[in-house]
Structure formats: C-alpha cells, structure tokens
Amino acid sequence: MARDTEGTKRRIREAAVSEFARFDPDGTTIERIAGAAGVNKERVYNYFGGKRSLFSTVLRDELAKVARAVPVESFATEDVGDYAGRVYDYHRERPELTRLLRWEGLAFDGEVSDEELRRRYYGYKSAAMSDGQEHGAVTRSIDADHLTFLVLSLAGWWSAVPQVARMLAGPPTEQEHARRRAAVVEAARRLARSP
Template sequence: MAWDTERTKRLLLDAATAEFCANGLAGARVDRIASEAGVNKERIYQYFGRKDELFDVVIASQLRRVMDEVPIEGSGPEALAAYAGRLFDHHQADAVLPRLVFWEGLERGDHVVDRAERTDRCRSKIDRTLEALPGVSREDAADLLLTIIALCDAWAVLPELDGLMVARDEGRAARRRAVVVATVRLAAQSLVDDVAPA
C-alpha cells in the first residue's frame, strides 16, 4: 500500500496547529504532535524539519487562509467597519490565527516568518484600504488596519481581561462586536473627514 504523503502532512499540520495554539512554540512538544496525528515523529522532521520550521509552516498557512477568507469589500468607512465585524466573527469562531500571532510576538519578537510574502499580503490589504478610503495616506491606512487587527485579535486571546472588566453573559460577544465595528467606523470616518476639501 502506498503511503499517502499529503494526508500525513495534513494530519501533522492540524495536530501542530492545535499544539502551537495551546502551548506556543517553546511549550509545544513534537511527541504530542506526532501522537495526536497518529504518525511517527520522524515524519515531522522529514516533511517539515525542526519544530520551529513546523511552526513557521503553520503560521504562514493560517495567515494566508484568513487574509484570503476575510477580504475588505465595498468602499467608504462602512467597508472598513464591515471588515472589522467579519474579522471579529471569524476570530470568535476560530481563534487559531490570533493565538498563533500572539505566541509569535511573545516568543520571537520581531522575527517574522515568510517576511517577503507577508509584506506583500499586508501591502495588498493596505492598497485595498486605500481604494475603500480614497485620499487617506498610506500610513493612516496601515494604522487603521493595525487597529482593526488589534481590536479583533485581543477578544480572542484575552478573554480573562474582558471577564474582569465586564460581566460575561450570553450577549457579551455581540456587544463587544458592536463596539469594535462602531470604533472602526468612527476611526475610518475621521480619516476621510481629514482629507475632505474644506
């Protein structure tokens, strides 16, 4: 029987994603990843190299997926507000990327995986923001995107802080989403107002 390499890689990536989300790069264990995938750990080294290289593959694949799945659509401040709402929804349903990015920042500082590709993807998101908000400076568009990411990612990775500040009940996520969307709408409108002719 032939070995299904692609299936094995997928099992390993899925197990590695869960392990890195829960424990970060330093706390993740290759033995646990292999066990969860039902694969001999030598396959990890064969397909991905060292543990930190496997982390690189996991985070790069998650970033590509989310950046493609959650586009900026439409124009004007409402487009950025809607984008923030969809990103919030995505991260509430699937907190994998926010957790990985936070681990990356905590454990690696300014070391970035696939810097060239990620820079291109970020440039593309900024370009799309500039299309939605004509006249806004590139720096302001980038700052707005960073604000959106910070607002949406924080909800997924800092639940205890939210719980300390606000009573957690059935409607809490919807209320937080509304605040994020309103904040982004106001910020985007402010940028547009700043470039509007007097």
C-alpha cells in the same frame, strides 16, 4: 510514493495547528503533535525539520485561510465597520490564527519567515485603506497603514487578554459576544469616518 504520504503530512499539520494554538511556544512538543496526529515523531522531523520550521508552515497555511475568508478590496466601497466585524467573527470562530500570531510575536521577537509573502498580505489591506482615503470614504487624519493596524487591534485584543476582557465586560456568553462585536463594528466606523 506509498502509504498516503500527503495524508500523513496533512494530519501532522492539522495536529500542529491545534497544539500550537493550545500551548505556548516552549510548551508545544513535537511528541504531542506526533501523538495527536497518530504518527511517530520521526515523521515530523523528517517532513518538517523541527518545531520552528513546522510552525512556519502551519502559520503560512492559516494566513492563506484568513486571506480567503476575510477578503477586502477597497474601503471606498466596503464599510470598515463591517470588515472589523468579520475579522472579529473570524477570530472568534477560528482562534488558531491569532494565537499563532501572538505565539510568533512572543517567541520570535520580530523575526519572521516568508516575510515577502506576509508583507504582501498586509499591503493589500493597507492599499484598500488608502483607496478609501482617496475616495473620501475614510479619514485622512490617520495614516492608512496605522489605521489598518488599529482596526485590526480592535478585533484582536479581546483574544490576547481574554481575562481582562472578562473582568471588564463580563464572561463571554453569546450575548456578550454580540455586544463586543457591535462595539468593535461601531468603533471601527468611528475610527475611519471621514468628516
């Protein structure tokens, strides 16, 4: 081991997240990632083996981050609206993850690496929702997994079509963000409310 190998890898990963989030799949280039990391592109190929593989790595990192940042145990005790609000906040503060997810959806057409790990992440959320239903805190009129997805959609669509959001609701000033967040929270509560 020599010459801060881990540091080099880390800088490549950080640059990759930033580039993947800023450009689209075909617009992101290994050259630019390497440049942003202050490293020769050969390092990227050697360490991560190409664009697709590098993408998988950084997406896995970002998924781990969000799982830590926006945890959820059970919607029997936690409010769905609060959760949706925190998801909205996270997407706003760290737009990388949602960009990467849409990147993946747009480019890879359903194919996913680390499928097992990913399913586990979503399984936790779905289980939290089921738990809420069993304790009567959440409506049973929508399946837990669909309800979970719909709550996430309330927080996520804003960044998927920001231009539509702007034309409908106005430019995303600080106040407008607050209004959007309040709407998301209220909407999530309405979605999940049990009779």
